[in-house]
Amino acid sequence: MNRAKTLPSILLIVFIHQFCTSLDTITINQPIVDGNIRVSTGETFALGFFSPGKSSYRYLGIWYNKISEKSVVWVANRDSPINDTSGVLSINSHGNLVLNNRYQTTPLWFTNVSALPTNNCIAQLLESGNLVLFHSGSAIWQSFEHPTNTLLPNLKLGLDRRTGLNRFLTSWKSSDDPDTGNFSVRINPEGYPQLFIYEGHVPKCRAGYWNGVGWSGVPFMQKVGFIFSYSYVNNENEISYSWNVVNGSILTTGVLNESGFFHRLKWHEDKGRWEEFASLPRDQCDSYGLCGAYGNCVRRNGEIDCTCLPGYQPKSPQEWYRKDGSGGCVRKNQTALCRNGEGFVEVTNVKAPDTSVARVLANLDLKACKDECLRNCSCTAYASMGVTEGSRCLTWYGDLLDTRVFTEGGQSIYVRVDALELAQYANKRKDLLARKGILVIMILSVATAVSSVVLFSYCLVRRQKRLSQNGQHEMFTSSSSTLPDDHPREKELDRSGSDPHLPFFDIDTIVEATDNFSNKLGEGGFGSVYKGQLSNGQEIAVKRLSKQSGQGIKEFMNEVQLISKLQHRNLVRLFGCCIHKEDKMLIYEYLPNKSLDYFIFEKSRKQLLDWKKRFEIIFGVARGVLYLHQDSRLKIIHRDLKASNILLDASMEPKISDFGLAKLFKEHQIEAITKQVVGTYGYMSPEYAMDGLYSVKSDVFSYGVLILEIISGKKNTEYDKESPSLNLIGNVWKLWREGKGLDIVDYSLLEHSYPCEEILRCIQIGLLCIQEHPADRPTMLEVVFMLGNETSLPSPKKPAFVFRTQSGQESLITRGEVCSINDCIITMIEGR
Structure with a gap:
């Protein structure tokens, strides 16, 4: 060659x-x-x-x-x-x-x-x-x-509302294994959108909402604004966030590591390595909900401390700071916060509370924002939107959660307090101003004594700095270590393997509060519910389980342990429990408007629920179930979602109750099976009723039935007179296929105008939820998104349990065909 x-x-x-x-x-x-x-x-x-x-x-x-x-x-x-x-x-x-x-x-x-x-x-x-x-x-x-675990310049995080595409980061399992890890960084669109770090489905850290120049919970990142340019979009098409580098020669990135920390890095050419210039979380106060509801996390001299927001005191003075966030604070006084002389106290230099329970009010300055919040008795706090958002404000309608103090930066929030607290705050403020005035006079009187001037000035500066670092005025910092004298007696629950920190009421307290169980609110298969009032004025509802109740000590403790760890505006609040000999009692917040079935299934009362209120209930229940499935610290399947378990507060806000049958899932668990099928006839999904198989999609099925009941004012177990073989589900499906979906609307709504398209949309969502196969049903996150956005919806398949057999039992329809109803606009309501 x-x-x-x-x-x-x-x-x-x-x-x-x-x-x-x-x-x-x-x-x-x-x-x-x-x-x-x-x-x-x-x-x-x-x-x-x-x-x-x-x-x-x-x-x-x-x-x-x-x-x-x-x-x-x-x-x-x-x-x-x-x-x-x-x-x-x-x-x-x-x-x-x-x-x-x-x-x-x-x-x-x-x-x-x-x-x-x-x-x-x-x-x-x-x-x-x-x-x-x-x-x-x-x-x-x-x-x-x-994306995987890295946020590059110009890479968008967030939700495309048109396609449903959700862009978020997920960590590696380890430095040697890029398999999908346990942590994620994503934008949560619920309420007012925020950026979170999640561990599984549980919030680990909250970066807050977008305030115009950065995320409200990370003010230190706004100091490097000259290095970066940011883009934040929140409209009908998308919620997204991205960033770019002003100097294109700088190599910088954001990485979510396998331990759940998000690091902002810059490449140092001379040293030949990445250098961190910011990270989240930075300290323990960044742990989501560390100090519980109405708590405020403070970092002093490297130590973490929890205080209470104005008007609140520790729920459990002996050990109110708990890592699971179940501690927190409760109101000092039980006087009504509704047009009863209440007002607001400013808390400065803080990360604003979780805005999942907040609303944005446009074209309102701070004064108008205050007035708007004061008019709504459910409003717990308000604040300005931020740096460049113009005349916009945030108002909160639920527990104030995940507030912390910053030594630098942060913002002011205004917390609703009762007239007594407001008066005390005003008096202490006058006292402080008076003391400042005396101090000024003393300084002027000894002006020739330079050392004295320096001393007083130094003290004044130190005092002001300390007050600022505390995140609120010293005079209303809750530092009480004991309960008021009139607080109900509590003991620690130390039996049946239960949580030793749950409030345990003795029987004498409950007998006194309920006037020896004389005011019965209702009765069911589990037992009776009584109204009561504690010695501090707090109204309560006592669920007293009968000895014949199917809910034994296991189910009782299950309900206590689960619901005590949950905090959401659409879940009923559990104050504690009582076990006395054979008696088992749960002590809940009292909700004056009873349960949903009390209204929608009663001819004389269903007229009190117009469509606006019914839609709010539909939406509120969806948010509550989403919290159970995804956003709480636990992953919970309720298993008994029905109208009688939806309670209504004074504002007709829905609250999910009765967790006796609920099941706790592990983080990555998808489904489970049981030999003992329990629940309520008419709400059970087919896979659960027939095979004992339950999952989050079982609750979705029950929720779908609930939507149709709220719209129609009929129980699923009722049958159509014209088609006696069809139950509610079957009748809705029949009318939907015929293009007569509005024919199922409750007759009491016909007396008022209502949005036809919105009702048809809710019917379609309900039908999507009750499809036979769990995989065909949407998740609750998708349900919440569909309810809150006018996006196109898929066509539902034939649902299960649509016919009644001669024996009176429901029959399962398998392999239903796809509905082809047109998405037409209804412009006229015809009489039936």
């Missing part, structure tokens, strides 16, 4: 290979095999195969190309590693990016977009670090819409 001819050929092959591997594109004829890479045009990022840390597995990923430390920013097959170097990334015949093992036909990962002509498809690694799949020049898929 002629070596002179062979050498140039070899060099040419090497040159062609190097040229090909430096391209930034992938075509149907140019796949990537393990060992090759693609590099963006500016050579900032590279795409190829890698092994993380000490692992020998191979993954397809994107990393920084220029820096010495290999920093992976995106992984495709994070949950499907390759055992060897046989990986290939290519564009298949359907126009999808597909990752295969050379020896297997089943793809390990693919983009899953619509089938398109492959000759017009090309994938390109952009200089931003975004891998984009194009068809005829239009992007049809991009890695920025499916």
